[in-house]
Amino acid sequence: MPATLTELKDQIEAATSILVVSHDRPDGDAIGSAVGMGLLLRSLGKVVRVVNYDAVPESLAFLPGSDLVERPAGRSDADLLIVLDSAGKDRIHESVWEMAKDIPLVINLDHHISNTGFGDLVHVDAGSPATGQLVYELAAHAGWTMDAAIGENLLAAISTDTGSFRYPATTPATFHIAGGIAALGVDVGRVNRMLYENYPERRVLALKRLLQDMRFDFDGRCVSVALPLAVSRELDLQPGDTEGVIDVIRAIDTVIIAIFFEELPDGKIRVSSRSKEEAYGVGAICAGFGGGGHTLAAGARLGGPLEVARERFIEAVGRSVASLERVEGPA
Ligand SMILES: [Mn+2]
Structure with a gap:
């Protein structure tokens, strides 16, 4: 009630x-x-x-x-x-x-x-x-x-x-x-x-590894990084260590949608996504994978492996971007 x-x-x-x-x-x-x-x-x-x-x-x-x-x-x-x-x-x-x-x-x-x-x-x-x-x-x-x-x-x-x-x-x-x-x-x-301003060094080292793997799609409007479990283990990452990573990549000027993929110990892939614009909301995309959240910040869990989950999710982002473009016409 x-x-x-x-x-x-x-x-x-x-x-x-x-x-x-x-x-x-x-x-x-x-x-x-x-x-x-x-x-x-x-x-x-x-x-x-x-x-x-x-x-x-x-x-x-x-x-x-x-x-x-x-x-x-x-x-x-x-x-x-x-x-x-x-x-x-x-x-x-x-x-x-x-x-x-x-x-x-x-x-x-x-x-x-x-x-x-x-x-x-x-x-x-x-x-x-x-x-x-x-x-x-x-x-x-x-x-x-x-x-x-x-x-x-x-x-x-x-x-x-x-x-x-x-x-x-x-x-x-x-x-x-x-x-x-x-x-x-x-x-x-x-x-x-x-x-x-109180991060353990491993947290910034994790950021360095993630940025090396940064991927752009849809003319730079979508950016993503992915964290394999092997890297989490190598750097001994703790819960909370990857918070804020998504804010670093979303800061890029062309980017509207930023996504962070993390491979979990159970083999599932945790997806965190952010959007800068309501029209490009990520809430519905995550809901399509059984996740949820807000229009501009949402998450979901997908089956692995990591690169397959990444492809599937970015494909769904692509469908959403393409449907908008059909309505609005090219910018
Ligand atoms: Mn909250």
């Missing part, structure tokens, strides 16, 4: 014990929004557990309260489950759902347009660039007090999901909220340095 922020506030305030979860392979928004929410609930006197199937990536461990995040274990006796930043139940490992099985009430708070609407109270705002922004809006709406630690988590969530306040989904509210966060006493310079 679609729920207002007031309804979320009422259910959260009525709860005693709350489990907060976010999607597997967590990014800055998944960790920042979950930990920010966890700290908020704690300050309200709730018994809180924050659970993610994967550990906090090393790159986000600087966030205050990130040590709250635990792996799923046992069965939760909480009376409320809050699911953050997760478009569908399948974004979260079944062991987390197993843990949450007995929880009678589920809040689904998210910003993915592809959200399936699972849960009892559903608040999906596809116009919001980050779930962290929705957590802030909920707290502000409810009149809950935020501190600098909460602010750092929400800033990390919003900054990473907006590409440092650069993507088109960044709204006036986003800047307004960032101002509110800075006013909490957050050291904005430190957070940005930890997010963007």
Whole structure:
């Protein structure tokens, strides 16, 4: 059922014990929004557990309260489950759902347009660039007090999901909220340095390898890079190490669509895609492969091997580009 922020506030305030979860392979928004929410609930006197199937990536461990995040274990006796930043139940490992099985009430708070609407109270705002922004809006709406630690988590969530306040989904509210966060006493310079200028060397070496393999299609409008599992192993890449790669290749002037292919240990190929223009949306292309996300940022998983998946996906991009060109005529 679609729920207002007031309804979320009422259910959260009525709860005693709350489990907060976010999607597997967590990014800055998944960790920042979950930990920010966890700290908020704690300050309200709730018994809180924050659970993610994967550990906090090393790159986000600087966030205050990130040590709250635990792996799923046992069965939760909480009376409320809050699911953050997760478009569908399948974004979260079944062991987390197993843990949450007995929880009678589920809040689904998210910003993915592809959200399936699972849960009892559903608040999906596809116009919001980050779930962290929705957590802030909920707290502000409810009149809950935020501190600098909460602010750092929400800033990390919003900054990473907006590409440092650069993507088109960044709204006036986003800047307004960032101002509110800075006013909490957050050291904005430190957070940005930890997010963007604190990479282990292997992360930049991975970028070097990926750029050597850069491929252009459709007159340079599409660029892609691919990471074989052998290279991940050779460089000992950790979760989060390849975040931001796609921002480097999408920075090329001719590029509209940027794609990153990553071979996973199970042989599947993880595809992350970004577009600079609504007309060349990648959401529908990813949906065609059973994936999802937003119009300008979406992902999917394809069967391997890597080069076959790359061909199949780029072919689908080509069909989408060609159909646009038939409508608009050559530029
Ligand atoms: Mn997000």
